Amino acid sequence: MSPETIIKPTNTETISSQRIVSISRERALHLLYQMIRIRRFEAKSAELYGAMKIRGFLHLYDGEEAVAVGVMEALRPEDAVVATYREHGHALARGIPASAIMAEMYGKQEGCSRGRGGSMHLFDAKTRFYGGNAIVGGGLPLAVGLALADKMQGKRRVTCCFFGDGAVAEGEFHESMNLAALWQLPVLFICENNLYAMGTALRLSQSVTDLAKKAAGYAVAAEAVDGMDVLAVEVAAKKAAEIVRAGEGPYFLECRTYRFRGHSAFDTELYRTKAEVEEWKERDPIKTFIEHLKNQGLVSEMDLNELERKVADEIKEAVDFAEAGTWEPVEDLTRFVYSEWRGV
Amino acid sequence: MKENPQMIRLTYREAVREAIREALRKDDRVFLMGEDVGRYGGCFAVSKGLLQEFGPERIRDTPLSESAFVGAGIGAAMGGMRPIVEIMTVNFSLLAADQILNNAATILHMSGGQFNIPLVIRMATGGGRQVAAQHSHSLEGWYAHIPGIKVLTPATLEDARGMLWTALEDPDPVLIFENSNLYNMEGQLPADAGPVDIDRARVRRPGSDVTIITYSASLFKALDAAEILAREGIDAEVIDLRTLRPLDQETFLASVTKTHRAVIVDEGWRSGSISAEIAARIMEGAFYELDAPVERICSVEVPMPYAKHLEQAALPQTETIVTTIKRMMHS
Structure with a gap:
C-alpha cells in the first residue's frame, strides 16, 4: 500500500519570520545548540535502542526540534510543561539534564523518574515538567487543572501543554479547549502537527484539517506557525505566552512540522513515501537555520564544530552516567504507589 | 425518644454537606467542582446553599465534560489546590476513567515519587431507585482493583460527616462512593462530630x-x-x-x-x-x-x-x- 499523494510542506499559510527577525550571534548559537543536542541525543537513543540498552517504546523527535526549542524560549522557570510521549526534546530544552533522561531510558534509579517511567514518562519537579503523558489527549485536562490552580492562587504562571495532531480527534481536546476558554485559564496549547497520528494522515482523520480553526471555535485565540522555523516558533510562542501570562485566557499555537523518523522504533512507514520524507527534509529546521545564519554571517564552520564537540561531550557524559547508574532494589518495587508521608 | 442536647438530627445528605462546608472553611485550597454543584445545588442536593456561602470560584459548575474536569482536578491538585470533584453517578465516572486510572492512579509512580495528587472525587453509586441500567450500578469494587487510589464507602452518618476531611488530608487520590439511597437517611450525630479514620473496618x-x-x-x-x-x-x-x-x-x-x-x-x-x-x-x-x-x-x-x-x-x-x-x- 502506498500513500495516494505526497503531503507537501509548502501548502500552508503560516507565520514565517525567519527572514524578518534579527538575532544576535549569541542567541543564534544558543538556539542552534539546543536543536543540535536534541538531534544528536535522539540519534544516540536510536543506537542504544538497537543495542538493547533502551527498551519499551521509543518515539524520536527528529525534524520537530524547532518546536520544543522555540517554545521553551517563551517560558520562565516558574511555568509548567505538560508533554507527550515524544518528549525527549521538550525535556532537554526545558533543562532536565541529558544524563537524567538517558538514565531514565536505561531504567536506572538515577533517571529523572527513577526508572519508573522510561522514555514516555519523563518527569521533573525542579523544572515543573509534568510528563511524559502517553495517552493521546490525556495531558490536556492536566494542563487545564494546573492553570486553574495558578489562577485560583493568583500566580501569574503559564502552563504549556504539548500534544500532536492526533490528540485533536480526542474528546479530551475538545473538553479542554472549552473549559480553558470558559474559565479563561492561562494555558498555552502547543499543537505539534506533524501530519500523522501514528500512521493515519491528518486528511484521513479530520474533516477539517485547519486545526487552529477548531480551537478558534471554542473562542481560544489561535494561530498557526511554520514549525520548521525556530525563529518563527519563538516569536509566535513569545507573543502567545505574553497574552496567556497577562491573564487574557488560553492560546492555541499550531506548529506545522514533520517527523523524519518512524512513529516509534517499530514503524515500517508503509503509510508515506520516501519522496515525501525527503521533500520535508529539505526543510530540516537545523539545516535551514544554519544556512540562514551563515548567510547572515552569524556563524562559521568553526562555531559549528565547537557546538558539535560540546554536544558530543554532553551525550557521552549522559551515556556514561546511565551506564554507571544502578538498578533500584526489587524490594522497593511497591514504593511510590502511595505517598510515603501524610500531611496537609 | 429524648434527644441528647449535644446531638443534632440530620440526614446523610446534610452530613456530607457539613463535611464539605467544614473543609471549605478550614482550608482555602479546597474547592468543589462538578456538574450542577452550584446553581442547581447538586443533583442530589448535597451542595445546596454552598454557592451562596462560598461563591462561584469555590463552588464551580462544570460543563458535562467528565474527563476534562476530573483531569483538571488532578492538575489542580498537583498545582497546590485541594479539589473535591463531584461526579453525578458512578456510571458517568466511566467517561473519566482514563483520567482516574491512567493519570490519578499512576503519576506518583511514573514520576518516581515526585508528583502526588491530593484529590478527592465523590460520586453517587448504587441501585434501588428505579433509574435503570445507566444510573444504578455499584462499580466501587472495580475501582478498588486499582493500586494508587483509595476507595471509601461511607455508610453511616458519622462516616459521611468525617471521612471527607481525612481524605482531603491524604496526599493521594481518594474516591468516595455515596450510595444514593442513603442521602435521605436520618439520624443523630454529635454536634462536634469531626474527622474519622479512613483505613479501618x-x-x-x-x-x-x-x-x-x-x-x-x-x-x-x-x-x-x-x-x-x-x-x-x-x-x-x-x-x-x-x-x-x-x-x-x-x-x-x-x-x-x-x-x-x-x-x-x-x-x-x-x-x-x-x-x-x-x-x-x-x-x-x-x-x-x-x-x-x-x-x-x-x-x-x-x-x-x-x-x-x-x-x-x-x-x-x-x-x-x-x-x-x-x-x-x-x-
Missing part, C-alpha cells in the same frame, strides 16, 4: 455465630438481618468495611476466626467483585478456621432493570441474608 454489631462482611447501604440490610436472626438464636457479627482499598483484612479475619462462618454482602456483581477478593483473602488467611464455605450475596448479573419488582430481585435483600445464614448454620 468497624464491627457494627458484635456477634459470635457468623460474620456478615459488607459496606455502604447493604450495611443496614445486614443489620436488619442480624436482628431477625437474633430472634431465632443466631448471633451475627456485622462488619462494615468502610474502605475497599486498602482493605482492612485484619478486622474481618479476626472476626471469622471467632465465628468460623462468613457471608459477604456486596451490591456489585459477583464475578470479579470485591466480594470475590474478600472470599479469597479468607481462604488465604483463615481457611482452617471455617466451619462452612464462605457465602456471597451479590447483585444478580444483569444490567439493572427499571421495573421495581425486577430491580429489587436483582439487589441483595435482608431476606436473602437471613435465609442464607440459616442454611449455613443448619448445614
